[in-house]
Amino acid sequence: MVSFTDNDIKAVQTIRTLALDTVNKANSGHPGAPMGMAPAAHVLFSKFFKANPSNSKWANRDRFVLSNGHACALQYVLLHLLGYKVTLDDLKSFRQLDSITPGHPELGVTDGIEVTTGPLGQGFANAVGLAIAQAHLGATFNKDGFPIFDNHTYMFTGDGCLMEGVSAEAASLAGHLKLGNLIAIYDDNKISIDGDTNIAFTEDVAKRFESYDWQVIVVENGDSDLAAIHDAIAKAQAETTKPTIIQLRTTIGFGSKDQGTHGVHGNPLKKDDTIEIKKKFGFNPEEFFAVPNETKEIYAGIAKKGAETEAAWEKLFGDYATKYPEEAADIKRRIDGKLPDGWEKALPTFTPADPAVASRKLSETLLAKLSVAIPELVSGSADLTPSNLTRWGNAVDFQPPSSGLGDYSGRYIRYGVREHGMGAIMNGLAAYGPNLVIPAAGTFLNFVSYAAGAVRLAALSHQRVIWVATHDSIGLGEDGPTHQPIETVAHFRALPNCNVWRPADGNETSGAYHSALTSTRTPSILALTRQNLPQLEGSSIENAIKGAYVLRDVKDAALTFIATGSEVSLAVETADLLAKDGINARIVSAPCLEIFAQQSREYQLQVLPDGHPVISIEAYTSFGWGKLAHESISLDTFGASAPAAAVYKKFGLTSDVISTKAKKVIEFYKSIQVVSPLNKAL
């Protein structure tokens, strides 16, 4: 039986006072939750958490997610005590410029941070993704006596996270998937920013999670009953066929004179209150960032044990490699973040003689080939599989084996109609490790917007996540304006570090996948058509992966059309029409503006030179095209419900209308010195 000593209590108080000092020094931040959750953090990390602070990238480490990311002072303090690369000076630079301790945890900035959190609910769903990744890798690689992947995913979550729909979506799926490796500790402190949760959040959280088929454990005294916390986590570990949520009743800002109120949630505590708290906890109020030796010793012990745990795993893995050399080599490659040699051969190429095909269908062919070439590719859809065409023929569903519908080695996730949850789960899958899982999943392009919060964090966190976003325009036809994206592509083009692809044909679709898979630090959204697209003269994978290129060059060009996706063939048609009138139009295909922006200035100006006007053609808003085009043929209103051709016609997106406009443009710019839109001072 486990026992906790006075030193454990001192460690808890150390965590509390360190978090307090961290927030006070910054004069900004959230002291309440760290002080309330210090006991749970101490119990978890001292008794259960399996990780090696000196190698935060060990593949089989337990994962910890602070879904209530505003409580990050707690996490930074723990990382410091455990011996990750977080010093006391780092704690003292909390929320300061270029420190490694920003206002909310950011993946890639701080050693030991697994995912970026703060936007509420995201971390919860990331944790579900991390748990799926473990279950999948375990089922794929573990052998009798060789539990290579058997880590747990632990998550702290607060009331705020649990009010968000994204966590509800992920929780329902996690229950369905029977993720016994997932343990959430719910900081049930009954306080959010507006005050007592009784003003907006009176649902029975325990019952809700039971309805999702989670195990629910209640700990009545999370403030000081370390043994109860311990027993709850132990019980959670023992339940292997259900995720667990431990409803931990805590007092926010424990120790403060304002404890239990929203006064301690999001602002530093007053000086006199801080003094009294330190006295109460047996600390010298004149001393700051104090760590008693006893606490140092406990945490040094944890770190040592962690290093031993990893060493034992390394030995196990060595034996595994002897017995299962092929699997071990694959694991090693994946941990090293390398794609399999020759994977690119799976990318098909096309000639203009090949038939017209919808790019969603091209994507289906690609996924089938890539699924063989890249075993870490895990696909899925938010209940639009037959529309997104994201499932290869012989795919196995990722399902609990007891369901009879698949098993955990399956590489196709049925996310349900849960776009936001899907996005955040994909971020969690990607966070498990560079090539351990590469997540791709589908929905209609228009509904990627439901997941905007998750896409944003993939971009901020530099994660390789692939959105297969079909039905990418008014070309979807009859479903109408509720389903036809107008602003969606502009939205994600405006997002930093997000590649938005809109391939025009087969070669460009192959290029899009090439880019998405090799952009290891950037999410990609592949906007794909419902309708067929002809194979273009002049396209190639090599051209596509430059982001934009001259598809058709002409002598004495009167203008350049720059177009994307389904509108490139429209540009070709229009250019052909203009040629009959003796007007020479160049055509630039621009499947990915973000990647084009990364090319040399010289190349960019070759593609869009001075001297003649550039007209963009895209069946979306013109917003954003001013950077690349003098004039835009676009759709700046919502679409319409009708067969696709009728909708294109209604909005003047036909070669005859565009050629007339093109003539007007040529005329207008005759009297003006035409400078390339890319020719800029700044």
Next chain:
Amino acid sequence: MVSFTDNDIKAVQTIRTLALDTVNKANSGHPGAPMGMAPAAHVLFSKFFKANPSNSKWANRDRFVLSNGHACALQYVLLHLLGYKVTLDDLKSFRQLDSITPGHPELGVTDGIEVTTGPLGQGFANAVGLAIAQAHLGATFNKDGFPIFDNHTYMFTGDGCLMEGVSAEAASLAGHLKLGNLIAIYDDNKISIDGDTNIAFTEDVAKRFESYDWQVIVVENGDSDLAAIHDAIAKAQAETTKPTIIQLRTTIGFGSKDQGTHGVHGNPLKKDDTIEIKKKFGFNPEEFFAVPNETKEIYAGIAKKGAETEAAWEKLFGDYATKYPEEAADIKRRIDGKLPDGWEKALPTFTPADPAVASRKLSETLLAKLSVAIPELVSGSADLTPSNLTRWGNAVDFQPPSSGLGDYSGRYIRYGVREHGMGAIMNGLAAYGPNLVIPAAGTFLNFVSYAAGAVRLAALSHQRVIWVATHDSIGLGEDGPTHQPIETVAHFRALPNCNVWRPADGNETSGAYHSALTSTRTPSILALTRQNLPQLEGSSIENAIKGAYVLRDVKDAALTFIATGSEVSLAVETADLLAKDGINARIVSAPCLEIFAQQSREYQLQVLPDGHPVISIEAYTSFGWGKLAHESISLDTFGASAPAAAVYKKFGLTSDVISTKAKKVIEFYKSIQVVSPLNKAL
């Protein structure tokens, strides 16, 4: 006791076959859910629903929301049978160009459609908003013996809607608010696009809704047990302190040989199947769009009763007006969609002598004044009240009276941390009637993105919804890049029919509210600062509501700065700095680009004339500025966690850095013929 006859059964089969013919004629659409839900629709509309088809705008009508909007063939058929302005020809034009029967229901397009649905989960949350509106207006205006507002809100919802987080958020809040006037009928057909719901959605829905404190009623046979459906709705009506969900087990595509499979979900049925179904239901398979006389009679009777119901209400309202003339006049004004006379006097004006104030604080002052001037204004926040400053001093919370925390006449909604739900609920509030409720609510600008799905539908549906989006830039400081919007404003500027305001000072903030309140067919997002802003020389409400205007004119301008919000005072500082070097810079303040785009071309070219370069300054992505500026000072990466001034400095958003860049721009454009970015051919 109610009884159903053979004619009722015939009516149900008529609904089914009409829906079938509608989808078949379009050769596109969803036959399954309409055929499954026909019995519920018939029972609801024939026995309960209180509305007058010849006046679809009657204020106290029951509201019906088809949250599973893809089933709209059902709704169009019902509207036709009930006598709304939907003809058989309209059914025959389903999903065709410019018809009034688009692929998903659209508010404003079809008589009798209350909200736009199709994007899953939205309608569910809209219905919660409609129910809140009724509860609020009832509590505000009803008197003993005068139930002026006492309608119900009914909603059909499917598995897809219930998987979405937005519905989960709204459901939790609806339970908290004890909305006894809300009745959901859940089409529990166990089928979604990917197939059987057992592949992704195995939660216990009934238990989940119980956890939200809803009444749950199960009807085992929704395919034919009309009496059970009737009893369930009656029981739902009897429960006045809880919303109700009726879990109705149905067979998707009832009658088809493929009934109960996803084969009947989203595609027209085959010809032979259609023939067999019609035979089975006693219809002539050679006849299309057939409505038996018995069915016509039933529905004529319903319509007649509806007209009588409204007439009785009109009489009641007449008596009410005699007894309570003031209240009646207010109701009448609001139904007529007019703001109170003289409301504009509540908008404060400022002079440069007034102190610097954060625009969120200016908004707080405005809301306090407007709350008095405009009684239909209902504010709220997604748990950020002390940050958004959306609550006026003496506001009463909208809460169930039994909570002791407010009552239903309250005009401040505690939405909880549920941004997407909040957005969709606001759309429902606005949909109740033009000036019956004007919803406004707050979150951080960055988290409006969580609600993108709802904002989009407000725009598409032409709804006046006001987002109070504070902490609008890196100026929020320490919370860091997870909370600092970069792409957000570009996203919503790219969205058709959405006004994005970024006021620079007090006068512009008043202008923003003026515009938001008078833009009756457009949602507005007010991006407001955390940090203080000086009151500018040259600003005024009149200027602001042009969208952009010359804040400072100069002779022989070398350049124009166009800036928004907090960056306008930065432009002023920079211009002052340049003046010291003898460089004359004009300044354009552009609080709302969408409204500027609606001004005359002449005015626009006055603001941004030919002849010198225009530089935009905005602490967001440059994406989209190419339309208005030659060059952009912007922030095309994510922000940073640090005090605001340090973050601005890090990204070169200071007057010294900008003035250096401005000189470079002036030099560059000396050799180029400078044409206004607004001077275009198209």
